Amino acid sequence: MSRGVLVTGGSRGIGAAIASAFRELGDNVVALSSSDADLADPAAIASAVSSAIETLGAIDVLVNNAGLVELGSLPEKSYEDWQSLWRRTFEVNVFGAANMSYCVAQHMMQRGSGRVVNVGSRGAFRGEPGMPAYGASKAALHSLGQSLAVSLAPYGISVASVAPGFVETDRVSDMVTDEVLAQSPFGRVAKPEEVAAAVVYLASPAAQWASGAVLDLNGASYLRT
Numbered sequence: 749m750s751r752g753v754l755v756t757g758g759s760r761g762i763g764a765a766i767a768s769a770f771r772e773l774g775d776n777v778v779a780l781s782s783s784d785a786d787l788a789d790p791a792a793i794a795s796a797v798s799s800a801i802e803t804l805g806a807i808d809v810l811v812n813n814a815g816l817v818e819l820g821s822l823p824e825k826s827y828e829d830w831q832s833l834w835r836r837t838f839e840v841n842v843f844g845a846a847n848m849s850y851c852v853a854q855h856m857m858q859r860g861s862g863r864v865v866n867v868g869s870r871g872a873f874r875g876e877p878g879m880p881a882y883g884a885s886k887a888a889l890h891s892l893g894q895s896l897a898v899s900l901a902p903y904g905i906s907v908a909s910v911a912p913g914f915v916e917t918d919r920v921s922d923m924v925t926d927e928v929l930a931q932s933p934f935g936r937v938a939k940p941e942e943v944a945a946a947v948v949y950l951a952s953p954a955a956q957w958a959s960g961a962v963l964d965l966n967g968a969s970y971l972r973t
Contacts, residue, residue, distance in 0.1 A: 752804030757814030761917035765940035787844030797851040810852040812845040813867040841885035857903040863951040866909040897960035906959035908950040913966030932967035
């Protein structure tokens with residue numbers, strides 16, 4: 749039986765690969781892009797969710813993939829630019845995901861089932877000195893997912909996250925240097941399809957017991973304890 753799947757940031761890169769993977773399973777997918785909904789706008793999120801429910805009939809899976817990535821280390825930024833960078837990043841990566849989760853979860857709770865998968869980052873654990881707001885926002889996203897995993901379990905909803913390292917996408921292609929490739933003993937970075945495969949698993953009926961998990965997908969480039 750096909751499911752209704754909502755993927756944020758689904759027009760390119762990891763999000764497009766995730767949307768494609770679900771479609772290959774026969775699921776019906778709404779892939780939101782920044783032009784479809786401003787994730788920094790709570791009203792736009794509520795409207796986008798309502799529209800997705802109307803299109804799909806029901807949302808069985810939510811994938812919080814959309815994320816803002818901006819370079820900006822502390823020594824490089826003025827105080828005003830520093831504040832602006834953090835505000836923009838958290839409005840999308842944290843508040844946007846939290847609001848999207850809230851709106852979709854209200855629908856899922858009425859149905860008594862659902863899956864939420866967050867696309868986080870290795871940077872939440874190892875730090876991102878060149879883009880600290882991004883790393884911190886992904887740590888917050890992981891924590892959000894674990895908190896929701898506990899509060900939504902009684903409603904039959906499981907919540908999990910993936911934490912990729914570098915992924916081969918257009919957005920970060922100029923950042924994939926020889927040094928970055930050498931971080932993994934495989935000598936490469938991830939493909940979007942590898943992240944998509946993990947998301948599909950965590951959204952599957954077989955993965956309910958993985959609720960609350962944060963799955964590392966970094967090719968052994970960073971091992972946390």
